[in-house]
Amino acid sequence: MGRKKAVVFFRNDDVRDKLDDSLIRLTEVCMKYGVSISHAVEPANVTEEVVDWLISQKKQYPGLVEIIQHGYSHNLANPGQKMEFGGNRTFDDQFADLRKGKEIMDKLFGDLWSPVFTFPYGTYNQATLKAIEQLGYHTISSKMQYSSKVRLKNFVGKLLGKDILMGKKINYHPGIRKGYNLREISVSANLIKKYHGENLADHFTLEEIKAQVRLALKHTGVLGVLFHHRYHGDQIGLTEDLIIYLKKKGVRFSTISNIKR
Numbered sequence: 001m002g003r004k005k006a007v008v009f010f011r012n013d014d015v016r017d018k019l020d021d022s023l024i025r026l027t028e029v030c031m032k033y034g035v036s037i038s039h040a041v042e043p044a045n046v047t048e049e050v051v052d053w054l055i056s057q058k059k060q061y062p063g064l065v066e067i068i069q070h071g072y073s074h075n076l077a078n079p080g081q082k083m084e085f086g087g088n089r090t091f092d093d094q095f096a097d098l099r100k101g102k103e104i105m106d107k108l109f110g111d112l113w114s115p116v117f118t119f120p121y122g123t124y125n126q127a128t129l130k131a132i133e134q135l136g137y138h139t140i141s142s143k144m145q146y147s148s149k150v151r152l153k154n155f156v157g158k159l160l161g162k163d164i165l166m167g168k169k170i171n172y173h174p175g176i177r178k179g180y181n182l183r184e185i186s187v188s189a190n191l192i193k194k195y196h197g198e199n200l201a202d203h204f205t206l207e208e209i210k211a212q213v214r215l216a217l218k219h220t221g222v223l224g225v226l227f228h229h230r231y232h233g234d235q236i237g238l239t240e241d242l243i244i245y246l247k248k249k250g251v252r253f254s255t256i257s258n259i260k261r
Ligand SMILES: [Zn+2]
Pocket: 013, 014, 070, 074, 119, 120, 121
């Protein structure tokens, strides 16, 4: 009663070289239900075929399809190391990659993309955030959890205005990061339970995903669901069931940029 409707966004990472059926079908099921989706593109890896398709989708469904950026190259050349940004990388080093990425996005998508940045493997450091802010992105999207331990960490970290506290990243979702002109809108539900290599994964059941949704919505009015389309080729039914469940709950769907401040 009188409570504001929860807002849900779908973020799909690792949009890169292949125009997979799974990418098309995930987008189709979202469009069928009028659900927005934010496709996170790897600038160094995306191909003309995928770019053309994304542009056609964006033009056909301007309010529902959002094009955002996922890292620069996803460090694909070095598969042993699950990190692209963060670690010991310096500001200058990361700024150079981020700028290259942004220039590619501008060149490929013009004003059809939104300067929202998501981190491959979820890794970043303070220098990454500073570089992202200086390059004019308005929002970052990372991962957010709601266990009591993580909530305590975020509570203390935000109180102290920290980016990182005792080695743990502090989430400011859904708000402006302290000390930056940068909003954080992060994801807290995920379809994948366990990865098996580059293309196979065990998925959570619908009941398990509903539990993630319920937990997050106890603590936030903005819920993000993370997709990695290439793993979900045979999970379109699961995605559709999740959409139906969320619609029954009466949530509102939004792109990341359109989530109200
Ligand atoms: Zn990724």
